[in-house]
Amino acid sequence: MNSISANLNVMIKASEKASKLLIRDFGEVEKLQVSKKGPADFVSNADIKAEKIIIDELKKAKPSYSILSEESGLESNKDKDNVWIIDPIDGTINFLHGIPHFSISIALKSNDEIISGLVFDPIKNELFYAEKNNGAFFNNQRIRVSKKSEINDCLFGAGGKINKKLYFQFRRLGSAALDMAYVAAGRYDGFFQNNLNIWDVAAGIILIKEAGGLINEINLSQTKNLDVIASNPDIHQKMLEKIDNF
Numbered sequence: 001m002n003s004i005s006a007n008l009n010v011m012i013k014a015s016e017k018a019s020k021l022l023i024r025d026f027g028e029v030e031k032l033q034v035s036k037k038g039p040a041d042f043v044s045n046a047d048i049k050a051e052k053i054i055i056d057e058l059k060k061a062k063p064s065y066s067i068l069s070e071e072s073g074l075e076s077n078k079d080k081d082n083v084w085i086i087d088p089i090d091g092t093i094n095f096l097h098g099i100p101h102f103s104i105s106i107a108l109k110s111n112d113e114i115i116s117g118l119v120f121d122p123i124k125n126e127l128f129y130a131e132k133n134n135g136a137f138f139n140n141q142r143i144r145v146s147k148k149s150e151i152n153d154c155l156f157g158a159g160g161k162i163n164k165k166l167y168f169q170f171r172r173l174g175s176a177a178l179d180m181a182y183v184a185a186g187r188y189d190g191f192f193q194n195n196l197n198i199w200d201v202a203a204g205i206i207l208i209k210e211a212g213g214l215i216n217e218i219n220l221s222q223t224k225n226l227d228v229i230a231s232n233p234d235i236h237q238k239m240l241e242k243i244d245n246f
Contacts, residue, residue: 007108008116008131014057015104018050019122030098043096050088058084070199083109087199091175105177107202112220117203119181128181130210136184145213146186149234154189180204183230184211190231190239198223
């Protein structure tokens with residue numbers, strides 16, 4: 001086990017606590033799937049409950065830190081330089097349809113820089129985390145981006161609207177946070193999507209950087225309409241040429 005900061009430790013505990021609720025609720029969603037009404041209200045409720053668990057845990061540890069979360073927006077506290085950025089369910093549509101591919105994403109922004117982040121997939125029990133200058137990890141194993149340099153050997157993650165025909169292999173799995181974690185772990189060779197929110201990508205940014213990947217400059221003071229293009233360094237230029245104005 002590599003040494004991790006107290007802050008990351010709290011983030012991991014918070015995500016594990018919230019995941020118990022999400023796993024239970026996801027089981028209910030699978031049952032609700034067959035009813036006429038469907039599980040939409042139930043899912044937005046799961047989102048809110050999971051977020052509350054995460055916020056409560058983080059506040060116990062750092063009561064003065066500010067918080068930016070998908071459901072509650074920005075809560076400015078005494079310490080405005082340190083901000084937790086939280087997405088309780090990234091991949092809500094998958095969750096809603098009983099598809100087991102979604103994640104909890106928590107990041108810590110300190111003085112306009114993401115210094116730690118985690119993406120946790122509760123159903124597969126896969127935890128990706130990274131801290132500034134300390135590397136990126138998957139379930140305690142060090143991870144690196146892939147080394148592929150030929151576009152035809154690559155697999156990319158994507159999301160959102162794509163306006164042009166793309167001549168390479170890509171998947172849209174519906175959770176940007178997991179897509180970015182997959183790039184960090186070398187499962188994907190790159191990822192691109194427009195119009196993302198900061199809570200979708202905050203943890204992914206540091207995961208990719210600490211795993212040796214390249215990612216475009218992202219304005220962390222902007223909460224919405226963010227574009228992300230990330231990949232391993234060897235394929236980056238070729239990927240940019242292929243997706244030009246995607």
